[in-house]
Amino acid sequence: MGKQLSFAVALNLLTTGFTKGANKANGALRSIQLQVRNLSMAFAAGAIGIGNFTSQIMISVKGMAKATQTLKNVTGDSYSYSNALKFVNEQSKKYNQELIGLTGNYAKFYAAARGSNMSLKDTQNVFDALTQSSTYFNLSADETSGVMLAVTQMMSKGKITAEELRGQLGERLPSAIQIMARALNITTAQLDDMMKKGKLVASEVLPLFGQQLKLETMNFNPNSIEGSINKLRNTITELFATDKMQKLMSGVINTITKAFEVVANNIKNISAGI
Numbered sequence: 001m002g003k004q005l006s007f008a009v010a011l012n013l014l015t016t017g018f019t020k021g022a023n024k025a026n027g028a029l030r031s032i033q034l035q036v037r038n039l040s041m042a043f044a045a046g047a048i049g050i051g052n053f054t055s056q057i058m059i060s061v062k063g064m065a066k067a068t069q070t071l072k073n074v075t076g077d078s079y080s081y082s083n084a085l086k087f088v089n090e091q092s093k094k095y096n097q098e099l100i101g102l103t104g105n106y107a108k109f110y111a112a113a114r115g116s117n118m119s120l121k122d123t124q125n126v127f128d129a130l131t132q133s134s135t136y137f138n139l140s141a142d143e144t145s146g147v148m149l150a151v152t153q154m155m156s157k158g159k160i161t162a163e164e165l166r167g168q169l170g171e172r173l174p175s176a177i178q179i180m181a182r183a184l185n186i187t188t189a190q191l192d193d194m195m196k197k198g199k200l201v202a203s204e205v206l207p208l209f210g211q212q213l214k215l216e217t218m219n220f221n222p223n224s225i226e227g228s229i230n231k232l233r234n235t236i237t238e239l240f241a242t243d244k245m246q247k248l249m250s251g252v253i254n255t256i257t258k259a260f261e262v263v264a265n266n267i268k269n270i271s272a273g274i
Helices: 002-043 050-075 078-095 099-115 120-136 141-157 162-172 176-184 188-196 202-216 225-240 243-273
Strands: none
Touching: 050 078, 050 099, 050 225, 078 099, 078 120, 078 225, 099 120, 099 141, 099 225, 120 141, 120 202, 141 162, 141 202, 162 176, 162 188, 176 188, 176 202
16 A cells, blocks of 8 residues: 555656646747747648758757857957858858858868968958859859868968869869969969979969959859758758757757656656555
C-alpha cells in the first residue's frame, strides 16, 4: 500500500512538473509560431519536412552567430562592425548571395586586407567586384567562398602568385588570369614573368583587378536559380538569426531542458519509491 501511494504521489509530481515546464516553453514558442505560420503552411505541402526545416533554422542561427562574431572580432569596434555588417547585407541583397557565407568571407577578407595595408575603400571595391563576378558566372556558395579564399591568401602573402591566381582563383573564376593581365595592360606571358619575380604587390594590383573584373561582369543576373535559392535562404536567416531571435530560441531551449530535467528527477524518485 505504501509503495502504491508513493508511486501515485511521484506520478503526480512528474505530471505536474512536466506540465509547468511545457507551459513555459509554450509561451516562448508562441511568438516564434506567429512568424513561421505562413512558412509552415507552405512547407506543409511536403516540399520540405518540418524536421529538415527545423534543422535548417538551427544551422542558420548557429552559422550566422559564428560569422557575425568573427566579423565583430576582426573589425575591432562597434562602429566599424556596424558599417561592415551593413556592407555585407547590401552585397547579399544586391547580388542574391548567401548571407552567412558572405559574412564569414568578408570577415576573413577584411582581416587580410587590413594586414596588407589596403584601404577600406579598395577592400570593399575588390570584394564587391568578386561578389558581382560570382553572380555573373552563377557560382555556388562553395565556389564563391573559394574565390574569396584565393584573394584573401594573396593579400595575406602580400604578393600575387601563380598558386593562388592559376591554381585557386583561375579554377573557379573563368578568365581570371586574362582579366588580371588586361587590368595591368600586359600579356599573360608578362604576367607569369612578373609573378615569378614577385613584382606584383597585392595591395597595388588587386584594386586594378577589381576595377577590370567589375567592368567585364557588369551584366550579371541575380535572379538565376542559384540566386533565387540564396534569396530564400537569406529570408530564413534574416527572420531567425537576429540577436533577439537567438536569445528567444536560447530561452526556449533552456526552458525545454529544465522541463526534461524535472521529468528525469521524478523518474528517479519513482524508481526509488518502488
